[in-house]
Amino acid sequence: MNFWTKYVVPKDRSTSLPMPDLNTVDINDKAIERRIATPAPSTTTTPTSNILTQLSLTGQRYNIVVALFFVPYVLAEFPSNLALKYFSPSKWIARIMVSWGIVTICTAAVSTYGGLITVRIFLGLAEAGFFPGNARPAWAIFASSVAVAGAFSGLLATAISFLNGRAGLSGWQWLFILEGIPSVLVGVAVFKYLPDWPQTAHWLTPSERAFAVKRLGPYAPSMNDKHFDAKVAKDTLCNGMFWLYAAQYFLMTNSLHAFGYFAPTIVASLGFSVALVVMVGNCVHSDRTQERSRHILAALGLVGTGYLLLAVVHNWGVRYFAVCRIACTNAAVMPFVAHRTATISGSTATALATGGMIALANTGGITAPFLFPSDTGPMYAMGKWTIFAFLVVAAGMTGCTWWVYGSYAGYRVEGVGTEGRVE
Template identity: 45%
Template structure:
């Protein structure tokens, strides 16, 4: 992979995409201005009509970083209409299956939070049946997250070597088997063991999905695809609530309702894993449902720093460059502070709502549905906003955290039951949608097959340390209102807000360039034109 070209010393590149692009097949000047020195240099964008054979390729040879003539020809091979049709076809082959995979992962990871209040007050309740105290139950989350954190990064580094369809199928089938093993649990030790193995085997699914999207889509196209993938995942709490309500009170063949709930989810996960192995596309160059021209086009339109199937499976140099990049650690701290501040709310939400005393325990499961529906609405609305290219991506999760902080004030002061439930719904919705809005920002700052795999998994794994810590904030001595717990969580959300601002300051150039480029590409597409060298937007910058 070629390295980005370096601008003259003292210049920070900023491309003026507001100038109208000429309809001619020749190069079009778009000035680059230094933020301090003014318009001292110009960078040219090469624009051709879609479908043009690039007979004038001599005019651009050697001026476009990282691409030879064959790639340049591939970039203009399809018309704007044909490109849209091809992307829709790719979406249909990838997104629905990835969305179902993510939804099942979310349901299976959080089922013990719903199981906690199933058959409450009866011998078939999970805590009574296994003789588990509330404080012991807190360690269920820690047992899951510790192996999950340790295995996530190595797992993602194997995705390319073993192919996504093979590795993701292995992940799903193995954790489905672990879910089925929950039916044999008889004590706290057994519960800790199966949850630890669940975390171990689930590790890698979500970062693997994100990495796979990077092989198919440009950074400015990721927001809408991540929204589509996570939408069903955000809806998972609705499905979990309904399933928990349905299995509440069930006792058959010696198994309590909570065991039937998890066993059913395990069987479905195994079946889905087999489907993933048979159906999931791997990389653009291996897709049997695309022509060679379409394969070349999809790969040629990606930025030069994007991961590619042609790259070697592991690059030590890329690994160390990514590890030393400050942005890797800034994003990690964002995730860590945020998950500490919100995991407790997500894990204890069914319990908090049940303790409010609105209705029976079974019906309290249904009161967990509104936050999930609200999260879906937020995901759709702000996903559309992010996809316009007019709003900075970091501003969206920052806004979400400010709102969550305000809701925590209500949960801390506990004004009344209705107010607390409203704050729970709002905070729960925004806390779920935060991840969907955060990931497009993160993936647009990664680069290379090894670098992307490592950076994505590292943030998602070690950033999840809050999953192990956050649940411990909700100690039984703070029940039933958990005001102290929410007070501590407020402090961590405040720290996450500060880290969001610091990380934004370190990545704003990439965000500005990506959004401006998106608007330029949309405008050129309306004229059925292709900007040949728009792949090199990270001029002089090493993404991390």
């Protein structure tokens, strides 16, 4: 018995669950690249900040550039999830990574504000559909990758800054080139090695493959289910819980996107080190106990009080403590997505419910930049009070989903009835 099976997976499954698959490598790599790709606008000491002056990103221009990424991302999220149904996961995820890497590399050739907007739009189109919709313990790995990315992005950017002026390129241009290349290479590896289904995982024994398929349950997507069920799609969209989950996720993602707009990179990186421990601990314990709602509420309380402290307290020690709390937003997001995926069944409903929810929620990336206008600095109280209010409402919505579906929701095979209710 190894660490994974002893401490991470639920007790009743610890003897049978395989180690995480190559999806984890894919997710970790992508998370690191995305964190490097978007330095915080409030950072004036970042080596790559000359992009702001060279491309004339003054006033609201930077916020517009950041926000425009999410417009095509939101619009293409659901179609991309459907495309994954018709193409194999390995091919579609590889396509996302390769196209994302190519567009990122091309960003280095941008010389105008308009060109940067164009590249950001194509970047949003390329990335749509990447965010995973899985409720397994691997969510803890996904959460930790974000924290690790945040902790090391500043160091990597500093190292790359020494290339400033080499080959006639600025530091920010080298940054985009060097972060795009690994994505392309890993995308090729994903295409070749990522198994599409448990049945095609060559490293599993026949009995392990059979168990992996069985534990997915009769309501999970299958390798033979590639058709689009219009009736299921209509029922999913007409279900009020679809919109409740989307609204709740939107409120939480505003916290995720807003964090970089007032936290300097160095301070935020230290906060992510704390978040690594909190996120992994909360995700692992949630999956270990198969309980979601209490873990979501605890994390929302942790993050919400962080925003409250930042809005009213001037002491730097307390403010740093608050930043560390805010960096833990994913500790609420991961159990939330796991809870959502446990309440739906079938490939069409899963693609629509998760893809649609993620698409609508990521409009938070459009609104968040404008919650922190420069004239409200350095406290940015308006934005912080707004995010605090969002998290309070999200906590109320968590109570609603807890009442409707129950709190113990993590595995379709054990708890989804004919009406989709999870006990």
